[in-house]
Amino acid sequence: MLTYNQMVVDMLGGDTFSEAEADRVFHALADSTRRDILARAIEREQSVSALARQYEISLTAVQKHVTVLERAALISKHRSGREQLVAANPETLRRANTLLQAFEQLWVDRANRIAEILAEEGESR
Amino acid sequence: MTVISSTTDADQLTMEIVAEFDAAPDRVWAVWEDPRKLERWWGPPTYPATFTRHEFEVGGQSRYYMTGPTGDRHFGWWRIDVLEAKRRIEFANGFAGDDGEPVPGLAPAGGIVELGSSGSGTRMLVRTEFVDVEQMERMLAMGMQEGMGLAIGQIDAVLREPVPA
DSSP states (O other): HHHHHHHHHHHHHSSSHHHHHHHHHHHHHTTTHHHHHHHHHHOOOEEEEHHHHTTTSSSHHHHHHHHHHHHTTEEEEETTTTTTEEEHHHHHHHHHHHHHHHHHHHHHHHHHHHHHHHHHHHHHH | OOEEEEEEEETTEEEEEEEEEEEEEEHHHHHOOOOOHHHHHSOOOOOTTEEEEEEOOOEEEEEEEEETSOOOEEEEEEEEEEEEEEEEEEEEEEBTTTTTTTTTTOOOOEEEEEEEETTTTEEHHHHHHHESSHHHHHHHHHHHHHHGSSSSHHHHHHHOOOOOO
């Protein structure tokens, strides 16, 4: 399936995501807890321990999710005193958003092509 | 505006689109039933689809490939599970290998099509249901490929939009 991700990269001009980056972003966004963590980080920067209090999973499990998001460059982590702070990375989000919208666009394009076929048939009647 | 609404539900792993056409349901049905019509819209101009098999009946199988700009071919398949003439299609849509046959162990995505009258035209709902997140990742990726018809201008417009929270 690597070929398909390569084509994502091609479509976006090559400088948007490398194939490996696109793989990591797809993987990171494919989990509902990670999407939720990301949504909270977009709202405001917060500590890993504050995030962990929001979920009924262990701190270790939350840290693992944060690591997956960090590897995909969707968030970045930095230390403030004793706390690990998590912030969303807007540039990667913009690019990920493009990928998701492009998928939705697939069916919009298909519907438009169907409309064209139907219109041509109507004219030739 | 052909497309009235489109929604992606990441938690339910579904994507739904509603479109309206200025043509009767039997003509919209024909774009799904007739493989020559189907291949005119399934793939974008840059990745046209060719259906080598299209058994439009319950239990029927389809095989297709999409041809890329460099002549590269990407294979897919359908299996029709439910068919109610001019009203409803439920089909599985999966990846195929270079031999054109389904890749074993790779679950297909579910597709549901509903047609209904809307004034003198037709309302079409298409829902894609993913089995699991890994499949969604793969289909998202293939969706990108199929969505390559996306004009550069549209991509630019998306990039200028603010990131939704």
